[in-house]
Amino acid sequence: MSTALGTNTAAALAVEERSLAHNYSPLPVVIASGSGATVADVDGRTYLDGLAAYSAVNFGHGNPRLLAAARAQLDRVTLTSRAFVNDQLGPFAAGLASLTGTDMVLPMNTGAEAVESAIKVSRAWGYRVKGVPAGQATIIVASGNFHGRTTTIVSFSDDPAAHDDFGPYTPGFRTVPYGDADALREAMDETVVAVLLEPIQGEGGVVIPPASYLPAVRDICDEFGALFVADEIQSGLGRTGHTLAVSRVGVRPDLITLGKALGGGIVPVSAVVGSREVLGVLRPGEHGSTFGGNPLAAAVGSEVVAMLGEGTFQRRALDGEPLLRGLLDDLVGQGVVAHRVAGLWAGIDIDPALGTGKQISQDLADRGVLVKDTHGSTIRFAPPLVVTDDEIRLAIGALGDVLHARSA
Structure with missing residues (x-):
């Protein structure tokens, strides 16, 4: 009671x-x-x-370190938009890329925005690099997933509370059982541009796949010429004892989505990090965010990166x-x-x-x-x-x- x-x-x-x-x-x-x-x-x-x-x-x-970083930036400038360059974003991006062992950073605000951005980048890469015919790009996801609640993302959710009554749903996604590498292999074909997975399914109940699963996903993606996109929005940035949960099994994805802890609990900060070959497919004007990469967010994010860099x-x-x-x-x-x-x-x-x-x-x-x-x-x-x-x-x-x- x-x-x-x-x-x-x-x-x-x-x-x-x-x-x-x-x-x-x-x-x-x-x-x-x-x-x-x-x-x-x-x-x-x-x-x-x-x-x-x-x-x-x-x-x-x-x-105290994060509050100090936020207070110092509040006295300087908090928002410029990406129409101009601010002095905090470049150092933040360089630091985050170094921390995660990646080449480039696409800054956004919320976790769902990071996932949406990764979906767009994966499709663009599929058409421009892999050569998938226009309009046919497929992204494979896992049962029990939680990647956010935008209309695109709930289209491939199997949680009735997130999914039902929000259609019509966005096509282009194929669902396989989580943790089952054989099922993933069977679902692959020439239209698959990416496999999007949580290394550990947080909303699903902290579901940890077999240790062999993520390495197998990496191998299957390589075999079929698809990107491996890891959603580390909940699992990343120290939670599992590693900077990234994929490091628990020694896997390197092509794209990683980050959020939540990246803003230190002060401001919403998210990002897609990955290789230059993949994130480099974006062209000016194709994707953006007024607040993504703002000076306040970048200043706090830089301190988060510095703290995590100490281990x-x-x-x-x-x-x-x-x-x-x-x-x-x-x-x-x-x-x-x-x-x-x-x-x-x-x-x-x-x-x-x-x-x-x-x-x-x-x-x-x-x-x-x-x-x-x-x-x-x-x-x-x-x-x-x-x-x-x-x-x-x-x-x-x-x-x-x-x-x-x-x-x-």
């Missing part, structure tokens, strides 16, 4: 209910401030943040993984059916008899831990990478308490 709402929380929720479109169903927590891995609501109650804004706050709330956050995720995995192992059979862990990222399947993922998430919020459900009785745990071992123990201990109470 949920605890009673505080006076300020109840008032804020009433305003939101009246004034906002109901495209989200959030937990009844109204956050007013945050520091590190914790947040506080409008009634002064504190919580451990176990979601980190879907990994957008990997470096913690109120990170501290990647090491923290790697160091925290055994603790998180071990604590969840102890709950298997005690209400946890199964779990999947990569760095400081976990998908936790709860016994459906004990409740839905949202019900478990609400119970955890009542105990001061914020997480998010995915589908059915699966919840995700993805705290800021500054989380301490004691805070991890607190969060998983709270989960144990919730499951014990529900099974009593």
